[in-house]
Amino acid sequence: MLATEKMPGVAVGSGVQTLLQVDGVTLQYKTRDRLVTATYRVSFDVKEQDRFILLGPSGCGKSTLLKCVAGFLSPTEGTMKLDDRIIDRPGPDRMMVFQEFDQLMPWLTVLDNVMFAMRRSGRFPKNEIKDRARRATVKVGLERFQDVYPHMLSGGMKQRVAIARALAMEPRILLMDEPFAALDALTRRRMQEELLELWDDVRFTLMFVTHSIEEAIILGSRILVLTPHPGQVRAELDATAYSHEHQGDADFMAFNRKINGMLFGTQETAHD
Numbered sequence: 001m002l003a004t005e006k007m008p009g010v011a012v013g014s015g016v017q018t019l020l021q022v023d024g025v026t027l028q029y030k031t032r033d034r035l036v037t038a039t040y041r042v043s044f045d046v047k048e049q050d051r052f053i054l055l056g057p058s059g060c061g062k063s064t065l066l067k068c069v070a071g072f073l074s075p076t077e078g079t080m081k082l083d084d085r086i087i088d089r090p091g092p093d094r095m096m097v098f099q100e101f102d103q104l105m106p107w108l109t110v111l112d113n114v115m116f117a118m119r120r121s122g123r124f125p126k127n128e129i130k131d132r133a134r135r136a137t138v139k140v141g142l143e144r145f146q147d148v149y150p151h152m153l154s155g156g157m158k159q160r161v162a163i164a165r166a167l168a169m170e171p172r173i174l175l176m177d178e179p180f181a182a183l184d185a186l187t188r189r190r191m192q193e194e195l196l197e198l199w200d201d202v203r204f205t206l207m208f209v210t211h212s213i214e215e216a217i218i219l220g221s222r223i224l225v226l227t228p229h230p231g232q233v234r235a236e237l238d239a240t241a242y243s244h245e246h247q248g249d250a251d252f253m254a255f256n257r258k259i260n261g262m263l264f265g266t267q268e269t270a271h272d
């Protein structure tokens with residue numbers, strides 16, 4: 001089935017286990033002369049197989065929240081738990097997928113790129129690494145490209161390698177911070193479609209940061225709308241009903257306007 005259809009009847013993220021619990025999280029940076037509050041008392045849950053979007057204006061703390069999930073910084077207030085365990089450091093159960101253009105090592109083949117992080121982590125028996133890496137590339141549909149170098153791949157394929165490399169570490173959640181922000185509109189759309197297709201095949205749990213309302217609606221199963229700096233939760237929305245095919249539809253446009261109003265208007269905090 002086409003990935004961009006969001007599968008009516010399949011309850012994405014519902015009835016499945018809560019993976020990540022964020023409870024009243026305030027995040028701050030201490031600089032030499034001031035304290036910057038990036039987010040204020042943010043709470044949300046991410047369930048297995050969610051495509052969970054953090055959406056908000058520049059500076060509202062989206063990246064900071066993602067870094068906290070990754071374990072690079074700790075909350076000043078509140079807790080973050082993954083599988084009921086407090087997150088207090090980085091770990092292979094949370095893999096960050098970086099932007100397409102800086103994430104693969106150009107001198108290594110696809111398979112070697114996937115194996116590199118596995119070797120470094122020391123998590124897997126040496127004699128299993130190659131097989132595991134092969135399985136990860138097969139999972140993302142790149143079995144015929146294992147011995148190819150990154151410059152021979154399309155942008156979408158490079159993204160698949162980066163995701164294969166992350167998935168090979170068997171994370172509980174994939175974290176992506178505005179990976180498509182620098183791309184032209186057509187490429188961006190193709191990458192979004194690729195990501196959804198891959199999600200359809202593999203059903204990983206995804207946390208994705210964007211400040212594009214449209215991208216959030218297309219990619220997300222759930223959208224957390226944050227207020228301007230410091231970020232607070234304005235709303236948590238179900239976006240399972242919308243995808244690329246619905247982009248010009250009245251419903252899609254109305255949903256877009258609703259979110260736009262939440263971000264830039266005066267709408268009250270809401271949950272639906």
Ligand SMILES: Nc1ncnc2c1ncn2[C@@H]1O[C@H](COP(=O)(O)OP(=O)(O)OP(=O)(O)O)[C@@H](O)[C@H]1O
Pocket residue numbers: 029030031036037038056057058059060061062063064065211229
């Ligand atoms: N290392 C840092 N030291 C001090 N302040 C920081 C640091 N990183 C981010 N900030 C501040 O924290 C706030 C949140 O930043 P963050 O990058 O998380 O926002 P964002 O929503 O991801 O923004 P954007 O969409 O522009 O990437 C901003 O006011 C930013 O200036």
